[in-house]
Amino acid sequence: MRKLVYYIGVSLDGYIAGPGGEVDFYPTPPSYIEWMTPEFPDAMPTHLRPHVGLDPELPAKHWDTVLMGRGTYILPGEHVESPFQHMKQYVVSSSLDQAEHPGVEIFAGDPVELVRELKQLDGKDIWLCGGGNLAGQLIDEIDSMILKTYPVVAGDGVSVFGGVFKPTYFSPVRRKEFDNGAQVTWFERG
Numbered sequence: 001m002r003k004l005v006y007y008i009g010v011s012l013d014g015y016i017a018g019p020g021g022e023v024d025f026y027p028t029p030p031s032y033i034e035w036m037t038p039e040f041p042d043a044m045p046t047h048l049r050p051h052v053g054l055d056p057e058l059p060a061k062h063w064d065t066v067l068m069g070r071g072t073y074i075l076p077g078e079h080v081e082s083p084f085q086h087m088k089q090y091v092v093s094s095s096l097d098q099a100e101h102p103g104v105e106i107f108a109g110d111p112v113e114l115v116r117e118l119k120q121l122d123g124k125d126i127w128l129c130g131g132g133n134l135a136g137q138l139i140d141e142i143d144s145m146i147l148k149t150y151p152v153v154a155g156d157g158v159s160v161f162g163g164v165f166k167p168t169y170f171s172p173v174r175r176k177e178f179d180n181g182a183q184v185t186w187f188e189r190g
Contacts, residue, residue: 002119003143005063006128006135007043008160010147015157016132021075022157026150029180036148036184042066042127046085056086063087063127065118067111070096071158072130073104087127090114092134115141136164144188145170151181 008016009026017023037044037052042063049056066084070093073083082089082103089104092114098106107114115138118126128135128142135142139161147160169190176184 002065002121002123003125004067004115004119004128004138004141005125005144005146006138006142007040007146008128008130008135008148010149010160011152011154011157012149013153013155014160015154016130016160017158018154019157021071025152025154027152027180027182029178032178032180032182035176035178040146042084042087043129045080045083047080047083049086058086060087060124062125064124065126066090066129067092067115067118067126067134068129069093069131069134071133084129090118111137112141130158132159132162135160136162139164139166139168142189144186147185147187149183149185 009023010016018025033052037054040062041049041054041058042060044052044054046056049058065088067090070091073091073093081101085103090107091101091104092107092111094108096106111134115126128138170187171190172185173188174186
């Protein structure tokens with residue numbers, strides 16, 4: 001069965017973005033980008049792939065489906081209608097109109113039921129791209145997490161898990177550290 005994998009960047013104080021959705025404060029030195037690009041090519045938006053030396057048609061390595069909330073899909077600044085054309089894209093939102101967003105599938109129902117259905121389908125794992133509110137709703141369905149922890153305190157913003165107090169244990173299984181203090185840690189449900 002497919003897994004739901006929450007792959008997300010997070011500050012030392014537990015924020016995945018600033019109050020306005022900002023993520024540009026995360027330090028990403030060249031050594032970090034050089035390692036991340038081939039390790040997680042699925043997470044690179046399709047329109048940016050050529051800029052980092054990736055083929056836009058590169059087949060999925062880890063995930064062939066991406067699930068995101070409205071706030072992750074409509075980021076501040078430049079909006080890309082179909083950011084991950086190389087995957088099946090679902091946006092959980094009760095306010096977006098499918099007719100206005102033909103490049104993705106808008107899902108207005110219960111995200112838990114959607115994930116349970118997706119897990120039953122054939123394919124690679126499912127990437128939970130964000131945001132924190134959606135992750136909070138899906139805490140019981142998350143099978144593993146890959147947290148990119150940056151050595152910065154945000155002070156405020158979008159919590160990695162929003163709107164939920166539900167202690168849930170995950171065990172670290174691998175860690176990669178970078179010279180700027182950033183770390184990538186893999187966790188499996190405990």
